[in-house]
Amino acid sequence: MAANSSASTDVENREWYVASYAPTGVPNSEHLKLRTVSLSLRADSIPDGHVTFQVLYVSIDPYVRTQLSGLDDGLSFPQIPLGQVITALGMGKVIQSKDAKFSEGDIVLSRICPVSEFGVMPSNLLQKITPAIGIALPNYLSCLGMPGITAWVGIGKIGNAKAGSNVYISAAAGGVGIIAGQLAKVKGCRVVGSVGSDDKVKLLKEECGYDDAFNYRVETDYDAALTKYFPNGIDVYFDNVGGKMLEVVLNHVNHGARIALCGMISEYNKVWKEREGVRNLLNIVGKEVMMKGFMVSSYYNHYEEFIKEMGVYLKEGKINSKHKIYNGIESFLESLASLFSSSNVGKVILQLTP
């Protein structure tokens, strides 16, 4: 249902919920369903300390898939209970507020925004942002938001990438990877990425400053590919995919290499015992590799430092942000599935309000 501009009445609110879990495979319309619920936006029906908002954008990220399996073997995010609305990082525009810190028209972010057209939430779960002039709102869900700081943490805080480092990034045209590679270039690294389509190879090399890139669906002998693209070995690996690629990387790391484990999208659609086993962890000993997993939420205390640095890069045109926008609440399922098919380029975002 379209937004009601006065927004002081009830609305028919469409929202995605979990009808059944998908332990394996890509979740589809049997698992995730759209329903319409009545939501009161009248001031007298909103509790104190709450805010109602119209959802503008929802960030579509691989980790969400791990909350839809019904299993406890993925990332450590809680499973979304059956029947409940799916939540994700999202951005909204305040309709009414029962908290003096928020006013009608404010732009707010929430890490547990409902995938719906409207929302009512306690204000302490919302963060107000003041968009800078000339910066389109979706950037606050990409380079200036969660994917941006994720890339920044993995390349800098964990990967410790320095001038001259040989940096490898998998899922390099994804929401995080595309920024990670550009950040590594800013630091003077040699950067190569792997992606799932030739178009993405072109994009990384021509628009994102990557030194090289390859399509892992074409160059399926990963060992040969890494031999070719990293003649001097790998110093930093920003891992977004896990599995087989991680194993091959461990045969190409240099002494003292650092591996930032950001996510393992190749493994999310399988139960853990079916996941790809990595057989060569002994290389971590002999080459004294440091491998560290991270959840960006643990690094938000660095947000000011991040945003200051990233702001400069954006201003100087050193970071090229790419968004793949899906339109309308109906497109959620398609946008989520796109993460697993290499069909998206850059940050996948669902736009709910034209």
Added chain:
Amino acid sequence: MAANSSASTDVENREWYVASYAPTGVPNSEHLKLRTVSLSLRADSIPDGHVTFQVLYVSIDPYVRTQLSGLDDGLSFPQIPLGQVITALGMGKVIQSKDAKFSEGDIVLSRICPVSEFGVMPSNLLQKITPAIGIALPNYLSCLGMPGITAWVGIGKIGNAKAGSNVYISAAAGGVGIIAGQLAKVKGCRVVGSVGSDDKVKLLKEECGYDDAFNYRVETDYDAALTKYFPNGIDVYFDNVGGKMLEVVLNHVNHGARIALCGMISEYNKVWKEREGVRNLLNIVGKEVMMKGFMVSSYYNHYEEFIKEMGVYLKEGKINSKHKIYNGIESFLESLASLFSSSNVGKVILQLTP
């Protein structure tokens, strides 16, 4: 051949050499052979800057096995060339010296001591030690030597074990593990170890202060064992075995756990593609685990700090050193094989001179 006490003549020197590589399995008498070679100990036949010595003890450590496979898929130690004498950490007594810094009777250590009865080496590859009163020489190959600093690095520098940490140690009655657990106890941790015999379980609990220990050959359901012994999860894992146990541990780690990868003895007798694949590395992401491999040689700059600390613990009786001594050069093969059969307790040492 017994040592010649005047030692100024030629000797018939027995030494172990690599006859053929053992890519899989435990190396045996087809791969490693004993031969007798004439060695001149006459002063006029020793080059300047060299020292001759009688070998007293050789440290028998799992890493040596990775130098006997003929493959480059183990630790990063070089393969010992076919036909050449095997080298290891060893201790000797100087017979003659053509370096003013060494004198007859000095006790010396070398990280590439030949597994032989006598040796001639450049003096810069030898380290002179002055044994403290009351400290038996084998301690300089265990708690005060390489295994000691290895344990100290893994528990402290990498594992960052602190009072209250739940610490798990595999191969816990081995040369490194037995010291690692005691160091963790000194720091106030709760320590549980896994070993391959009931005798070792008893030893760890009764003589080494471990809070608990289990026999992995009896409690073969590792998941059930770790559930039982770590009801509050694992904060620090000192890994000496790799493979299946590492995988199970990753299902029991707490958020922010630290894993020191010291070695992977369960995997040394297989080529890498036959090694156990670890399928649940995704837990490293969700639980923000730090996993770091290390080679103790990179930490010798901390030797003074280590020896000062360890010296105090030994003096205060907080570290109980255990040695399994094999006697005579003929016993080398048996002592090496014992590392893979759970038949040794504590540091395995080959004694060459009665």
